[in-house]
Amino acid sequence: MNSLIKSYGKGLTALFVGLTVVWIAALIVLPQISMVDRAFTYEDRGGAAATLSLEIDRAYQEVFQISTSLDDLRAEKEALSSGGSAASQQESVSALDPFATPAPTPSQGVNMLDPFAAPSASGSSNRTAAQIEADEAPLIAKKSELEAKIVTLEAKEKASTDTVGLDTSYSLKNFTEMSSVHLQVFLSTMIYALCVTVMAFALCYPVAYAVATATSKNKIAILMLGLLIPYAINELLRIFAWVMILEKNGVLNAVLDMFGIIDLQVGEGFRFVASNGAVFTVMVYAYVLFMVFPIYNTIDTLDKNQIEAAKDLGASTFRIHWRVVLPHAKPGIAVGAIMTFMLSAGSIAVPEIVGRGLHPDWFSQVIYRRFFEADSWNQGAAYSLTLLLACVVFILFNMAVFRVGIRDIAK
Amino acid sequence: MRGNDVILENLSMRFGDFVAVQPTDLKINAGEFFSILGPSGCGKTTILRMISGFLSPSQGRVIIGDKDMSGIRANARPTALIFQNLALFPLMSVRDNIAFGLEARGIGKKARQDKAQELLSLVALDGHGDKLPTALSGGQRQRVAIARALAVEPSVLLLDEPLSALDLKLRQHMRAELKELQRKTGVTFIYITHDQGEALTMSDRVAVMNKGVVEQVANSDEIYANPATPFVASFVGEQNVFKGKVVAKENGYAILETPLGKMLGQNTQGLNQGDDAILFVRPERLSLQEKPGQQNSLSATLERRDLEGPFVNLHMRAGEHPIAIHITNVDQTHQSLGTEQKLWFAAQDAVVMRPGELASE
Numbered sequence: 106m107n108s109l110i111k112s113y114g115k116g117l118t119a120l121f122v123g124l125t126v127v128w129i130a131a132l133i134v135l136p137q138i139s140m141v142d143r144a145f146t147y148e149d150r151g152g153a154a155a156t157l158s159l160e161i162d163r164a165y166q167e168v169f170q171i172s173t174s175l176d177d178l179r180a181e182k183e184a185l186s187s188g189g190s191a192a193s194q195q196e197s198v199s200a201l202d203p204f205a206t207p208a209p210t211p212s213q214g215v216n217m218l219d220p221f222a223a224p225s226a227s228g229s230s231n232r233t234a235a236q237i238e239a240d241e242a243p244l245i246a247k248k249s250e251l252e253a254k255i256v257t258l259e260a261k262e263k264a265s266t267d268t269v270g271l272d273t274s275y276s277l278k279n280f281t282e283m284s285s286v287h288l289q290v291f292l293s294t295m296i297y298a299l300c301v302t303v304m305a306f307a308l309c310y311p312v313a314y315a316v317a318t319a320t321s322k323n324k325i326a327i328l329m330l331g332l333l334i335p336y337a338i339n340e341l342l343r344i345f346a347w348v349m350i351l352e353k354n355g356v357l358n359a360v361l362d363m364f365g366i367i368d369l370q371v372g373e374g375f376r377f378v379a380s381n382g383a384v385f386t387v388m389v390y391a392y393v394l395f396m397v398f399p400i401y402n403t404i405d406t407l408d409k410n411q412i413e414a415a416k417d418l419g420a421s422t423f424r425i426h427w428r429v430v431l432p433h434a435k436p437g438i439a440v441g442a443i444m445t446f447m448l449s450a451g452s453i454a455v456p457e458i459v460g461r462g463l464h465p466d467w468f469s470q471v472i473y474r475r476f477f478e479a480d481s482w483n484q485g486a487a488y489s490l491t492l493l494l495a496c497v498v499f500i501l502f503n504m505a506v507f508r509v510g511i512r513d514i515a516k
Numbered sequence: 517m518r519g520n521d522v523i524l525e526n527l528s529m530r531f532g533d534f535v536a537v538q539p540t541d542l543k544i545n546a547g548e549f550f551s552i553l554g555p556s557g558c559g560k561t562t563i564l565r566m567i568s569g570f571l572s573p574s575q576g577r578v579i580i581g582d583k584d585m586s587g588i589r590a591n592a593r594p595t596a597l598i599f600q601n602l603a604l605f606p607l608m609s610v611r612d613n614i615a616f617g618l619e620a621r622g623i624g625k626k627a628r629q630d631k632a633q634e635l636l637s638l639v640a641l642d643g644h645g646d647k648l649p650t651a652l653s654g655g656q657r658q659r660v661a662i663a664r665a666l667a668v669e670p671s672v673l674l675l676d677e678p679l680s681a682l683d684l685k686l687r688q689h690m691r692a693e694l695k696e697l698q699r700k701t702g703v704t705f706i707y708i709t710h711d712q713g714e715a716l717t718m719s720d721r722v723a724v725m726n727k728g729v730v731e732q733v734a735n736s737d738e739i740y741a742n743p744a745t746p747f748v749a750s751f752v753g754e755q756n757v758f759k760g761k762v763v764a765k766e767n768g769y770a771i772l773e774t775p776l777g778k779m780l781g782q783n784t785q786g787l788n789q790g791d792d793a794i795l796f797v798r799p800e801r802l803s804l805q806e807k808p809g810q811q812n813s814l815s816a817t818l819e820r821r822d823l824e825g826p827f828v829n830l831h832m833r834a835g836e837h838p839i840a841i842h843i844t845n846v847d848q849t850h851q852s853l854g855t856e857q858k859l860w861f862a863a864q865d866a867v868v869m870r871p872g873e874l875a876s877e
């Protein structure tokens with residue numbers, strides 16, 4: 106702090122500190138707090154209450170339908186008793202009806218107006234009053250039965266809103282109520298992310314080693330360019346490029362076709378997309394740079410004489426790496442692993458685009474759906490907090506395994 | 517441990533168009549302390565790397581103990597290399613560093629530890645085995661590097677300026693230690709340095725290199741007293757250099773006509789009358805004496821006087837020509853500046869050579 110003041114003066118230092126505090130508060134702490142708050146707030150909206158209100162709505166709808174049918178029957182009955190006047194009345198009804206056919210029969214007109222009318226109402230026009238009453242009786246019975254049901258349901262609903270309702274108390278329910286499907290997705294996502302990390306490491310270590318130990322300056326420049334250029338391209342484009350390659354009628358199948366391994370003409374061809382392999386491949390490609398650079402940086406600081414000294418003392422290539430290069434590169438590997446793991450565990454674009462919904466879900470997709478499709482922000486927050494915790498655990502685990510401190514990682 | 521002899525046959529190294537080592541033939545004897553001395557960039561390290569197997573020569577071959585090393589990789593050669601920066605493994609304990617070569621050979625833990633202990637005593641580091649190399653002093657690290665190299669019982673130890681990172685006192689101390697270790701172990705040492713003091717004090721024989729060419733191979737006394745080329749003469753020790761033309765020669769001596777008058781010196785290269793020539797006289801061979809009527813008499817003014825302790829360096833000037841004199845700090849050392857002095861050197865202390873490249877130091 107004092108050194109800051111010394112080198113930048115009081116005003117500028119105050120500005121720095123102020124901006125930093127604002128940044129930390131507004132963009133890191135506040136959103137996190139609200140996220141945590143949501144995660145621990147349990148809102149009972151999906152369960153019993155919702156089912157109840159749905160049932161009540163349905164009952165009301167049915168009651169409405171029945172009463173409409175009853176009205177129709179009653180009208181028919183009146184027409185029968187008042188004779189000829191019924192014809193003109195029915196005509197006026199059909200005139201009102203925009204869907205009326207050019208030569209409507211009276212009953213057809215009624216039918217068009219009321220699609221829910223009981224089938225008996227569409228019978229011949231010369232029905233007797235007794236017949237109509239026979240139709241009426243079961244409907245009336247059903248209606249009263251429904252009305253009784255509504256009363257009990259509403260009572261029940263009232264009771265439940267008083268006790269559970271929109272219970273916004275703090276609880277762990279958002280976490281503990283994770284369904285077994287979601288839990289499975291979470292666990293498999295962790296394993297997938299671990300796989301991606303391991304694959305990225307297996308790919309990056311040799312590359313980083315080769316670049317770091319290359320003697321010719323040109324070679325280093327070319328290798329660096331080769332690594333960097335793909336990352337100048339937008340991530341989505343990079344992912345879509347892979348879709349182009351892996352599509353059923355994509356580049357890879359075309360190449361296989363060219364070599365006569367498959368015949369696209371007769372519809373042969375592998376469906377590479379939407380498989381674990383495809384998602385892994387694209388994800389490794391998408392995040393490989395975050396693994397390469399930390400490892401490259403640490404190996405680059407290794408005194409190359411140590412490699413030669415080990416070789417001179419008779420060490421095999423494996424032993425040179427195991428005893429000299431890897432121990433030195435440990436902080437870089439830890440950083441690379443942490444970054445790759447966190448990025449791939451939280452990746453949503455790759456599983457969404459390459460996975461096509463056919464590949465088993467990534468946990469990030471579940472979180473997205475909780476938020477925006479199931480409209481359950483609290484559960485979404487709880488899930489993302491779970492993911493965050495898993496990543497923190499991974500970081501700590503990494504630091505323990507590689508025996509590196511925060512300080513080494515910061516380097 | 518036993519040393520092996522090392523033979524370089526027509527060995528040369530080319531990097532693109534640049535020839536780092538000209539074709540060289542050299543025989544280094546078993547159990548010898550052999551130094552390669554030369555200025556920076558003359559190809560010393562390149563030769564060493566060819567012997568150790570990290571570089572394959574463009575031409576020629578290396579033979580160690582009757583065995584042709586062509587195609588044998590570094591980790592399978594009976595050599596061990598000590599790097600200029602030592603290249604200790606910083607994450608391993610001193611003991612593990614020393615035992616690394618044995619570990620690489622699949623030797624069991626117990627045997628490794630015993631051997632490491634033995635070597636720790638050899639280099640007087642008992643009790644430091646569990647420390648990390650960074651916890652040791654420069655000289656101690658130096659000894660760890662030597663112990664680590666000796667652990668694999670090499671028959672040839674290659675040392676690439678191993679003392680250059682140490683301060684002067686320690687360097688002089690380590691010279692004696694290295695020489696003693698070499699004597700104790702009997703391993704052939706090939707020692708690279710650009711420090712003539714190191715080369716002259718420790719070596720049984722010295723090869724002086726310049727621009728990829730080995731100019732002379734001889735023991736230290738021979739190199740100092742009878743340099744074979746102007747480069748060796750001027751690179752090893754200091755010289756007063758006088759350029760001129762041979763005007764006469766008689767029984768092994770030649771008379772040179774120089775801007776400072778006629779001078780007489782040994783004609784080791786058999787120059788003839790009319791040849792261009794250079795005459796070298798060591799500063800300690802010049803004396804502040806007046807020998808009237810004798811050849812090789814000069815007069816010069818004193819410009820600077822540097823007291824080194826046991827001896828005194830006098831910087832004088834004869835006309836435009838700078839002249840250096842070393843005299844022991846016994847008597848007549850309090851010459852006053854600016855006074856004209858008479859100088860003289862004996863003809864057998866001066867060497868006349870064909871003109872050639874001089875060391876630029």
Ligand SMILES: Nc1ncnc2c1ncn2[C@@H]1O[C@H](COP(=O)(O)OP(=O)(O)OP(=O)(O)O)[C@@H](O)[C@H]1O
Pocket residue numbers: 531534536554555556557558559560561562563710
């Ligand atoms: N791999 C290489 N590629 C090209 N030129 C090289 C290579 N290695 C060495 N050289 C050149 O060969 C020459 C000799 O190098 P070398 O390292 O043998 O010198 P040296 O005598 O050990 O010098 P120093 O005392 O500075 O270590 C130098 O001019 C150097 O630039």
Ligand SMILES: [Mg+2]
Pocket residue numbers: 560561562676
């Ligand atoms: Mg060198």
